[in-house]
Amino acid sequence: MHSVAIKPSPAARILWVVIAIIGAWCLGVVALHRGEPINAIWVVAASIAIFVIGYRFYGKFIEHQVLQMDSSRAPPSVLRNDGLDYVPTDKWVVFGHHFAAIAGAGPLVGPVLAAQMGYLPGTLWILFGVVFAGAVQDFMILGLSLRRDGRSLGHMLREELGPVPGVIAMFGVLVLMMIVLAVLALVVVKALTHSPWGTFTVACTIPIALLMGVYLRWFRPGRILEVSLIGLVLLLASIWFGASVAASPTLAPIFDFDAKALAWLLIAYGFCASVLPVWLLLAPRDYLSTFLKIGTIALLALAIFLAAPTLQMPAVTKFIDGTGPVFQGNLFPFLFITIACGAVSGWHSIIASGTTPKLLANEGQARLVGYGGMLMEAFVAIMALIAAASLHPGVYFAMNSPSALIGTTVEQAATAISQWGFVVTPAELLQTAKNIGEHSILSRAGGAPTLAVGMAQLLHNLIPGTQMMAFWYHYAILFEALFILTTVDAGTRVGRFMIQEIAGLIHKPLQATESWTGNLLATAICVGLWGYFLYQGAVDPLGGINTLWPLFGIANQMLAAIALMLATVVVVKLKRERYVWVPGIPAIWLIVCTVTAGCEKLVGPISFTAAAQKYANSLQSGQLLAPAKTAEEMQRIITNNYVDMALTAIFVLLIVTMFAFSLRALVQAWRINHPTAHEEPYVALASVAH
Amino acid sequence: MMKTRWHAFRKWAVQTARLCCGVPDYDVYVQHLREHHPERKVPTYPEFFRERQVARYKGTGGRCC
Numbered sequence: 001m002h003s004v005a006i007k008p009s010p011a012a013r014i015l016w017v018v019i020a021i022i023g024a025w026c027l028g029v030v031a032l033h034r035g036e037p038i039n040a041i042w043v044v045a046a047s048i049a050i051f052v053i054g055y056r057f058y059g060k061f062i063e064h065q066v067l068q069m070d071s072s073r074a075p076p077s078v079l080r081n082d083g084l085d086y087v088p089t090d091k092w093v094v095f096g097h098h099f100a101a102i103a104g105a106g107p108l109v110g111p112v113l114a115a116q117m118g119y120l121p122g123t124l125w126i127l128f129g130v131v132f133a134g135a136v137q138d139f140m141i142l143g144l145s146l147r148r149d150g151r152s153l154g155h156m157l158r159e160e161l162g163p164v165p166g167v168i169a170m171f172g173v174l175v176l177m178m179i180v181l182a183v184l185a186l187v188v189v190k191a192l193t194h195s196p197w198g199t200f201t202v203a204c205t206i207p208i209a210l211l212m213g214v215y216l217r218w219f220r221p222g223r224i225l226e227v228s229l230i231g232l233v234l235l236l237a238s239i240w241f242g243a244s245v246a247a248s249p250t251l252a253p254i255f256d257f258d259a260k261a262l263a264w265l266l267i268a269y270g271f272c273a274s275v276l277p278v279w280l281l282l283a284p285r286d287y288l289s290t291f292l293k294i295g296t297i298a299l300l301a302l303a304i305f306l307a308a309p310t311l312q313m314p315a316v317t318k319f320i321d322g323t324g325p326v327f328q329g330n331l332f333p334f335l336f337i338t339i340a341c342g343a344v345s346g347w348h349s350i351i352a353s354g355t356t357p358k359l360l361a362n363e364g365q366a367r368l369v370g371y372g373g374m375l376m377e378a379f380v381a382i383m384a385l386i387a388a389a390s391l392h393p394g395v396y397f398a399m400n401s402p403s404a405l406i407g408t409t410v411e412q413a414a415t416a417i418s419q420w421g422f423v424v425t426p427a428e429l430l431q432t433a434k435n436i437g438e439h440s441i442l443s444r445a446g447g448a449p450t451l452a453v454g455m456a457q458l459l460h461n462l463i464p465g466t467q468m469m470a471f472w473y474h475y476a477i478l479f480e481a482l483f484i485l486t487t488v489d490a491g492t493r494v495g496r497f498m499i500q501e502i503a504g505l506i507h508k509p510l511q512a513t514e515s516w517t518g519n520l521l522a523t524a525i526c527v528g529l530w531g532y533f534l535y536q537g538a539v540d541p542l543g544g545i546n547t548l549w550p551l552f553g554i555a556n557q558m559l560a561a562i563a564l565m566l567a568t569v570v571v572v573k574l575k576r577e578r579y580v581w582v583p584g585i586p587a588i589w590l591i592v593c594t595v596t597a598g599c600e601k602l603v604g605p606i607s608f609t610a611a612a613q614k615y616a617n618s619l620q621s622g623q624l625l626a627p628a629k630t631a632e633e634m635q636r637i638i639t640n641n642y643v644d645m646a647l648t649a650i651f652v653l654l655i656v657t658m659f660a661f662s663l664r665a666l667v668q669a670w671r672i673n674h675p676t677a678h679e680e681p682y683v684a685l686a687s688v689a690h
Numbered sequence: 691m692m693k694t695r696w697h698a699f700r701k702w703a704v705q706t707a708r709l710c711c712g713v714p715d716y717d718v719y720v721q722h723l724r725e726h727h728p729e730r731k732v733p734t735y736p737e738f739f740r741e742r743q744v745a746r747y748k749g750t751g752g753r754c755c
Contacts, residue, residue, distance in 0.1 A: 081722065082722070083714075083718060083719040083721075083722030083723060083726075084714055084719060084742070084745075085714075087714055087715070087718055087719075087722075089705075089709070089715075090702065090705070092702065092706070093702060093705050093706045093709055094709075096706035096707075096709070096710060097706065097709040097710050100710040101710075217740075221735070221736030221739055221740070222713070222735050222736050222738075222739035224707065224708060224711055224713065225704065225707060278743060278744060278746075278747045279740070279743055279744075282747060283711075283743050283746070283747070286711065287711050290710050290711055291707070291710075294710075359709075490747060493747055494747075497748070513748075
C-alpha cells in the first residue's frame with residue numbers, strides 16, 4: 001500500500017545475479033553428482049544461497065503484495081503497550097526470542113530419519129518446503145495476528161471461519177500435543193535404553209535444576225544468566241563423572257534400564273514435574289535448555305564449517321521405494337510427513353500468534369522475524385541431515401533399524417545391512433560403540449543418538465583426544481534429552497490447563513487451577529494420554545518411532561494445513577484473490593500429503609490395520625510373534641494398532657472437515673465484492689508514538 | 691566508541707537471553723509504570739521476576755516440538 005518500490009542499483013543487481021549463479025551451481029553439484037561422495041559444504045552453500053534469495057524476493061513479495069505490511073501502521077505492541085506482554089521491542093531481540101521458541105527437537109529428528117532415502121530428497125524438501133510453505137505459514141500467521149491485536153490462532157480461526165471449525169481445530173491441537181509429548185519422550189527412552197552413562201547424566205539434571213531453582217528463589221533472585229552458567233558447569237561435570245558410573249560394576253546397574261522401565265520413569269517424572277511449583281524444577285530447567293540449545297546449534301554450525309565432512313550416504317538410496325527399515329512408506333507422501341519441522345511445522349502457527357506479534361515494534365519487521373526465523377530453523381534441519389549423512393551408512397542403518405530386521409548382535413546386524421548394499425563389518429559396529437563409550441549402537445532409533453554420533457565425530461575432528469568422542473556423544477544426548485524433558489514438563493502443564501478448562505464445562509470447580517483436586521486429576525489425565533502412547537512405543541515390535549513418528553508428522557502437517565487454509569481464506573476476504581495461490585498451493589499440497597499418508601496408514605500393506613490383523617491371525621492360530629512373549633502381549637499390540645488406526649482416522653476426518661469449512665468461507669468471501677476480514681482499524685504509528 | 695558498542699551489545703544480549711526465558715525488560719516496565727500508572731507501586735526486580743516466572747507457564751504454546 002504505502003510501499004514505494006525502490007529500483008535496485010546496478011551493483012545490487014549484479015550481487016543478486018552472482019548469488020543466484022552460486023546457488024544454482026552448488027545445488028547442481030548436490031543434485032547431479034553421482035557415484036563419488038560430495039562435501040557437505042556444497043549443501044551448506046546451496047542452502048544459504050536459496051535462503052537469501054527466498055528471503056529477499058519471495059519474502060518481500062509476500063510482505064508488500066500479499067500481506068501488504070505497512071510500517072506506518074501502529075502494531076499491537078504500541079496500541080496496547082502494558083510494559084509486560086505488549087512491549088515494542090528491538091527487532092533482533094524479538095528475532096532471538098522467536099527463534100528460541102520455534103527451535104526444538106523436531107528439526108533435529110525428522111531429517112535424521114529421512115536420511116534413509118539418501119541426503120538429496122530430504123535436502124530438496126527442506127529447501128523448497130521452507131521457502132514456499134514453512135516460512136510462508138509462519139510469516140502470514142504472524143502478519144494476520146499483528147493486524148488483530150496479537151490474537152491466537154484459535155481465536156482467529158473462530159473469527160474468520162466460524163465457531164465450529166475453531167473448536168475442531170483446538171481439539172486437533174490438544175491431540176497433536178499428546179502425540180508430540182509421547183514421541184519426544186520416546187526419543188529419550190530410545191537414547192537411554194541400557195545406557196548407564198546417558199541415564200546418569202540425564203538423571204543429574206533433576207537435582208541440578210532443583211538447586212538452580214532454590215538459588216534463583218532465595219539466594220540471587222532473577223539472576224538467570226549467572227545461575228545458568230553454574231548449571232552448565234555442573235552438567236558438564238556430570239557428563240565427565242558419567243564415564244566412571246558406566247565403568248563401575250556397582251553403580252552402572254543402578255542406572256541401567258530397559259525401554260519399559262524408562263517409559264514408566266518418564267511418566268512418573270512428567271506427573272511430578274507438572275504438579276510442582278514452576279520455580280522449583282520447570283523454570284530453571286527451561287533456562288538451562290534454552291541456552292544449551294542455542295549454544296549447541298551454534299557449535300554444530302561451527303563444526304560443520306570447520307570440519308567440512310564428506311557425505312558418505314548416497315544421494316538417493318533404494319529405500320525411496322518404501323521398503324526402508326527406519327520408516328515404512330514411499331517417498332511420496334512419507335518423506336513430506338517425516339520431515340515436518342524444518343520444512344513446515346504447524347506448531348509454529350501457535351507461536352507466531354502467541355507472544356511474538358505482541359512484541360514487534362513495527363509491521364516492517366515481521367518478515368525478518370516470521371520468514372527469517374523459519375529459514376534459520378530450516379538451516380538447523382539441514383545441519384542435522386548433514387550430520388546423519390556424514391556417518392558411515394552401515395553405522396546409520398545399524399542405529400536406526402529395528403531389531404526385528406537386523407537382529408540383536410553385531411554379526412547379525414552387519415550381515416543384514418551388508419545385504420542391503422551398505423557393506424559394514426561387525427568390528428566397525430563394535431568400534432563405533434566403543435568410541436562413544438556405549439555397549440551397543442544397534443536399534444537406537446529416534447534421531448537423537450544418530451545425531452549425537454554424527455556430532456561427536458564432527459567435534460572429535462576439531463578437538464581430538466581419547467575419550468573426547470564419548471564425551472561429545474553424551475553431551476549431545478544430554479542436550480537433546482534436556483530440552484525434550486522441558487517440552488514434556490511444559491506441555492503436560494499446558495495440557496493440564498486445557499483439560500481443566502474442558503472439565504470445567506462439566507463441573508465448574510474443576511476449572512480452578514489452584515485447586516489440588518482439579519490439578520491432580522487433570523494432570524493424571526494428561527500424563528495418562530501421552531503416557532499411553534509412550535508405553536505403546538516402548539513395547540512396539542518395530543521399535544516405536546517407526547509407528548509413532550508418522551502419526552506425529554501427520555498431525556503436525558495437518559495443523560500447518562489448517563493455518564495455511566486460514567491464511568488463504570483471509571487473503572480472499574481481503575479481496576486480494578490474485579494472490580490466493582501463495583498460501584493456497586502449500587495448503588493443498590499438505591492436505592494431499594496428510595490425507596494420502598493417513599489413508600495408507602488406514603488400509604494397505606503398511607497400515608495399522610494390517611499390523612493388527614497380522615497379530616490377530618497369529619493369535620488365532622496359536623502362534624506368538626516377536627516381541628510378544630505371551631497371548632496378553634499379543635492382544636495389547638493388536639489393541640495399540642487399532643487405537644493408532646482410530647487416531648489416524650480422526651486426523652483424516654479432521655482435515656477433511658476443516659477443508660470443507662474453509663472452502664465454504666472462501667466461496668462466500670469471493671462472492672462478496674468488498675473486504676470482509678476482521679482486521680482492526682488502521683491507526684497511524686505517528687499519531688500514537690511518543 | 692568501542693566501549694559504547696560493547697555496552698550496547700551486552701544490553702542486547704542480556705535482554706534477548708532474558709526474553710527467551712519469558713522475562714521482559716525490567717527497566718522498560720518500570721518506565722511504563724511511572725509514565726502511565728504513577729499510582730501503582732513499582733515492584734522490585736525479584737518481585738517482577740517471580741511474577742513473570744509464574745505467568746510464563748500459564749498460557750498455551752510458547753514451546754515447540
